[in-house]
Amino acid sequence: MEKQKALTVITGFSLKDKCDVIRKLQRKNANNIRVIRFRPTDVKLVVHSAEDPFPLTHFVSEAVHHLEINTVSNLLTILEEECDNEHIDEIILDIYPISTFESLLGSFASQMKRLNYSPKAHIHILNARDFWFAYFSEHSIQTNELNSTPTLEYTLGEAFIHQLEHAGMIYLTNTEQLSHERLAELTVFIQNLQPNAVVERLHERVWRTENNNVGFDLEAANYLYSHQIELFSSRRNLNVIGQYGIETFVYQSNSPIDFSRLEDFFSNLPNEVFRMKGRCYHSSKQELYSISQVGSSIQVDTTLLPINSNHFLTEFLFIGSEMNHQEIERMLDNCLQITYAGKIAY
Structure with missing residues (x-):
């Protein structure tokens, strides 16, 4: 050989x-x-x-x-x-x-x-x-x-x-x-x-x-996002010492995102967020939106995906310094489409 x-x-x-x-x-x-x-x-x-x-x-x-x-x-x-x-x-x-x-x-x-x-x-x-x-x-x-x-x-x-x-x-x-x-x-x-x-x-x-x-x-970078979600979620309720102010935060929701509101969220992204990644699934269009933020730049890639393998329609991870988790969660909650009896309310 x-x-x-x-x-x-x-x-x-x-x-x-x-x-x-x-x-x-x-x-x-x-x-x-x-x-x-x-x-x-x-x-x-x-x-x-x-x-x-x-x-x-x-x-x-x-x-x-x-x-x-x-x-x-x-x-x-x-x-x-x-x-x-x-x-x-x-x-x-x-x-x-x-x-x-x-x-x-x-x-x-x-x-x-x-x-x-x-x-x-x-x-x-x-x-x-x-x-x-x-x-x-x-x-x-x-x-x-x-x-x-x-x-x-x-x-x-x-x-x-x-x-x-x-x-x-x-x-x-x-x-x-x-x-x-x-x-x-x-x-x-x-x-x-x-x-x-x-x-x-x-x-x-x-x-x-x-x-x-x-x-x-x-192709390891293709699996990095999933590994980070798993790692960051596992320590969500832990008080991790020795991090020198660096924090991680994961946001997940079964509700779909309203993209016009999400744009407003991007415009007001807290300065304490250094790195953000996200995945949002649009079920009616069968499209997956992969979101990547570095500094002041935000990129969104769209992929056709007939079936969403993720359990969540909206998911984000954040890495930053002394972030206000509650404020970020509140801002993203305001971007969601809330479903009632099969209908979507904005």
């Missing part, structure tokens, strides 16, 4: 920190590694202030990549060619910060078995000092088609979260520049964003080969 090649994915916003990690992986692994940077040319960063969103990227002191690929189709072609290269045992794929990460993973998931790669690890490098700036940044990322017409725009924070919520290993850098309380607060927040990930300080990391082979599921 043909031996599978290992695939390690590296994400994060600091090119310098990612290069440092890649060098460590190259030194500690005896096998032959090919390092590829994926930097798509169909996306651009739209900067809304004079502040540089990637200040550390100007200080990359050493080239660690063997080649750079600019399109998904070319990347898949290169990966297929490397399958036949008996001198290469592992591919390290460095994803450029503003790449459309979710669509890239979708292409991987459909091709991975055919390409005979074994997902080894998804490592996300997180700059603890600049985390909140990136998370709440108003800078945006624009995706263009071949005709150069903008088709999608999302914030830097959304791109940041798409990468982080897929990761299985999260390494924190510049932790010494934060106080104990601020670092603990950040760590708790990250652990709530991605409860399945290992979170470590990069300078405390012991780079042993066996520690890096944790595996990762290309």
